[in-house]
Amino acid sequence: MHIAYLTPEYPHKLSTASGGLGTSIRNMAEALVEKGEKVSVLIYGQESDQNFSESGIQFYHVKQREYPFGGWYFYRKHLEKTINKLIAEKGIDILETPDWTGITAFMKFSVPHVIRLNGSDGYFCELEKRQQKYKNRLFERSALKNADSIVSVSDFTGKKTMEIFDLKRKYKVIPNSIRIDDFQASIIEPVPGRILYFGSLIRKKGVLELAEIFNRVVRDNPEVKLILAGRDVVDIFENISSLELFKNKLSQNAIKRFEYIGSLDYSKVREELEKASLVVLPSFAEALPMTWIEAMAMEKALVTSNIGWAPEVMIDGKTGYMTDPRDHKLYASRILDLLEDSELSKRMGKAARELVVRKFSSKVVAERNIEFYQELIEKKDLN
Template sequence: MHICYITAEYPVLNLPHGGVGTFVKTLGYKLIKNKFDVSVIRISNVDKVKIVNDKGVKVYLVPKSSLPFSFIPNSLKINRLIKKINKKHKIDVVETSELGFAFIRKIKSIKFVIRMHGGHHYFSLAENRKLEKKKVWQEKKSFFKADHIIAVSNYVGETTRGLLKLGNKKIQVIYNPIDVKKFYQSDSSKVEKFTILFAGTIIEKKGIRQLIESLKFLVDEFPEVKLKIAGRDSTLPGTNTPYRPILEKSISNKIKSHIDFLGVLPNSELPKHIEQANVCCYPSHMEAMPLAWLEVLAMGKIFIGSLTGPGNEVVNDNVTGLLSDPHNPESIAEKIRWVFNNENLSNVIARNAREDVLNRFNLDKLAEENINYYKSLNQN
């Protein structure tokens, strides 16, 4: 079978990337090993179409338009490329996320699959943002074109079903997989005491501001506490205004010296930083099925996530990790304090976390689920 993914986040040539792209890359490698053909179309800041062979995954980098309403010329380029690829090597499935099919022309011989990673309706509700009419129209149009739907968690699937009035439409839930070899069992002897790691995009919805504010409830009791922040800056929603400078201005002198911004880390270096942290804390306001959480849990590290959304679906509170109220800095601080004061119990929870990942989120297991699902589409 030939699967073609459309994503602007695929990690290649040091271009900025995201969780959806990491998912496609991880699954793509497994599909290649199972005799699938995998193509990826990525709109990028390149000067001309480039084709990169990433361990068998054929990545088509398409120049991003600089014209007004760039989504129109970008979509035209994607349509032409799909048609060209399909003519040369028949595509069985095109997969993208929620808004991805809005301007993609249907080809009868190709199954269109949406994999819900959290769309416009979903995150607007979570962040209490107004819906944008243009994106509402695009998302509804995209789902109308989809032949099949996958959700990366029960929560994102059922929440989106309600928001978009999808009725009884079948939604297949397949969790995001994690490579438990790359994210190995960590060595507790390498832990740096009283260090907290945050890894993710630096933006309000990731809970980074509340995590920083939690330090003011910890520094007096733990004067050695250090928060290490790894990730790229983002912009305020609907603007081109960078978020990090605004965030840094809000940091009080009392806690400023306890914070290190590490910048963007190569994904290959992340396991080392996870291993060294005393606790990893990613208090997102909302997620769909966060790969970043799974990376920490896979390494047998004590982890603090969020009670919101699919939090309970990913983490069994007080058994495989800890869940906090991501909007409440005191709640976050309470969980961090518990970890610092309960090393032995934290280690038990951390061991449970890796065991749970091996059982539920193992790449081999979930790759097989995806393979069986794709093969079933040829029978419909």
């Protein structure tokens, strides 16, 4: 079987910047190759057109093109032509694309086309209580309506997406995955009182709530230290750095016990996870967060949010705690409980890794994807 992925991002030195979507595609692509499947990855919006092969995967960079008018339409048609040509020449059997921006609106393909719900613009606008632009809604709804099949990384994301776009389509739930070998359980003792947040510094990730929470933690335990790792994002409402907004909310004592270490590559993230006594991820808007799974795989107890998708990743009281980030007092108390009881933290961390190995390992999830793809191909052949 030859599987092709269309994506705006992929974590590779020759590609433009990538985030969680690109990481999830890479994890799956490499797992599928290990299982003997053929994989091609088409990355659009790139600085140049180029083709290369690496790790058993064939890559196609598609340059971003500029048009005097109607670029949203003509670039899509350019992508459609490029993809269908590759389908014919390379024997591609199935195509998977993301829901983000409805990139496949107005496209038709000669093989089964799957859209994976990782969180569309409409989805995140809904969770953040923002108005979605009409054009974006039109593209995303059209793409979802016309796809041959839909798969969602969480049931919450699937249900919410159908509700937002007023669609009555069935979807298959297959979660994101991680390469377990990349996130082995830590073999070093964590630094006492070291709390880690990693991910983009942005309002929807609960970073501003974390400032208020940390003020309470420091008040009860002045020896703690909070590490923030991730890309600083300009706040959509106040139009200034999210890091500055965060710092402005810290008390005089808290700001002395906080450190921002910037955006890190994968190896550095693992190093920070090893050193952390506890990981805090108070997000308000996710589909199925890679950061949660990565921390769990390294046997770290977490205090996360309790919103929507959370019960599909965490088991409250077993793999960590799920708490509403707006309840600053309770969230802070959960952090303090885990910092003060190292045995509880270790027990939760072990349970967290066991859950990831069983449910979110790329080898396990790859098998589910292969079965799903084969069903769609067989169904297409019968028609």
